[in-house]
Amino acid sequence: MKIELCNLEKHFGMNTAVDIKSFTINNGDILGLVGNNGAGKTTLFRLMLDLLKADEGVVTMQPATEGTPKAINPALSEDWKAYTGAYIDDGFLIDFLTAEEYFDFIGRVSGMTKEQIAERLTSFEPLMNGEILNQKKYIRDFSAGNRHKVGIIAALLNRPELVILDEPFNFLDPRSQNMLKKVLLDYNKETGATVIVSSHNLQHTTEISTRIALLEHGVIIKDLDNRDAEAMNELEDYFKV
């Protein structure tokens, strides 16, 4: 999935949350979105996922799958949903369901059979670490980290072309953080999907991203090529106190 942001603006009163003149996310990019608290990362995701209405500008999504629409504006069409998996916060969960019921629901909405869902879940077994399935409890009774894992796995369930994850490393123990990096890298490699991840963890972000966008007051002030892991120095300079 290729995504173009054009003159995209979102303001809350006098506060500018997003102000991006032109930015293209290429098919197959792993884009790390970094920036201080309040820089506009979540707002940008919400605009891309049509959870917020932009004051100005447009998001255009171009699926890579053959025979799919050439350009979709998520504010005008629902077509992008078939190609996109996202987890922004636990508002994406249905917390009075068990994890199995939730995965079943998400999978079926995307047209997967029960068998396909079960087969897909096996690939997440290392990340689930025996603590997600068959727990006989509702998602709301899971630990914060395990709830987070449920949301991330649901976002990846139907092998979307575009994955958007807001602070996916939050709440996860160190082993699970490492496991998640592997899951995302493998997924990108296997499917060629575009993966966009926001994080305050520069180490993790630079380890997985091919490209890093640094947001400041809603503006992308740096667009760093990280294919050879060269962005870290510049980021450390920016964030040093």
Ligand SMILES: Nc1ncnc2c1ncn2[C@@H]1O[C@H](COP(=O)(O)OP(=O)(O)OP(=O)(O)O)[C@@H](O)[C@H]1O
């Ligand atoms: N619903 C809202 N109403 C008013 N202001 C908002 C709203 N949502 C976001 N903002 C403001 O927009 C700006 C960007 O917020 P956003 O949550 O996108 O930043 P962020 O980069 O995700 O921050 P963090 O790293 O703390 O999660 C902030 O100043 C925030 O207070």
